[in-house]
Amino acid sequence: AQSVAQPEDQVNVAEGNPLTVKCTYSVSGNPYLFWYVQYPNRGLQFLLKYITGDNLVKGSYGFEAEFNKSQTSFHLKKPSALVSDSALYFCAVRDWVDKLIFGTGTRLQVFP
Amino acid sequence: DAGVIQSPRHEVTEMGQEVTLRCKPISGHDYLFWYRQTMMRGLELLIYFNNNVPIDDSGMPEDRFSAKMPNASFSTLKIQPSEPRDSAVYFCASRTSGSRDEQFFGPGTRLTVL
Numbered sequence: 001a002q003s004v005a006q007p008e009d010q011v012n013v014a015e016g017n018p019l020t021v022k023c024t025y026s027v028s029g030n031p032y033l034f035w036y037v038q039y040p041n042r043g044l045q046f047l048l049k050y051i052t053g054d055n056l057v058k059g060s061y062g063f064e065a066e067f068n069k070s071q072t073s074f075h076l077k078k079p080s081a082l083v084s085d086s087a088l089y090f091c092a093v094r095d096w097v098d099k100l101i102f103g104t105g106t107r108l109q110v111f112p
Numbered sequence: 113d114a115g116v117i118q119s120p121r122h123e124v125t126e127m128g129q130e131v132t133l134r135c136k137p138i139s140g141h142d143y144l145f146w147y148r149q150t151m152m153r154g155l156e157l158l159i160y161f162n163n164n165v166p167i168d169d170s171g172m173p174e175d176r177f178s179a180k181m182p183n184a185s186f187s188t189l190k191i192q193p194s195e196p197r198d199s200a201v202y203f204c205a206s207r208t209s210g211s212r213d214e215q216f217f218g219p220g221t222r223l224t225v226l
Contacts, residue, residue: 042219042220044217098143098167098212102155
């Protein structure tokens with residue numbers, strides 16, 4: 001079965017510093033991977049996806065993610081964090097049919 | 113585009129009462145998903161529809177939960193009778209069949225069962 005794991009419940013980073021939110025995956029076949037963000041009292045919003053092609057995927061709000069097949073990882077990154085990036089981040093993988101399987105989420109806290 | 117619309121945004125009810133949550137997907141989207149989010153269990157897919165037909169309801173926790181999609185622009189999730197452990201935020205999401213990747217989420221309904 002397809003699954004993703006987010007090993008960190010929370011990540012703290014100072015504004016202006018680079019941030020990384022970790023995700024590892026377990027799939028049969030080619031992985032289709034995603035990152036979503038949830039701001040307080042809001043639904044999830046799509047950030048970016050990896051289907052095929054370049055291992056570095058660029059998405060919304062200056063975020064990017066690096067696909068690493070050998071490490072089965074898909075970490076979310078941003079070169080310079082903003083306080084407004086503070087939110088809950090979900091990694092997801094598409095299953096065989098139509099469903100997205102979400103990770104448990106990582107809360108990102110960016111301090112001024 | 114108004115996005116996915118959910119109502120009510122907040123619902124407080126007493127144990128044993130019937131609760132109905134409503135969702136209007138984005139026009140033209142033919143997939144609709146119902147999720148439940150709790151601190152303990154994270155984000156769970158309850159059921160999803162394609163062209164108004166339920167495709168997979170394996171995530172529905174028990175018979176107290178039911179979902180319908182009578183037409184392309186409306187879906188309901190009903191809990192009867194409700195229990196305190198049903199307290200959660202319930203999200204509806206939709207997407208097109210042409211875009212298997214990006215789901216558009218509504219703002220959610222925060223349900224509290226006392």
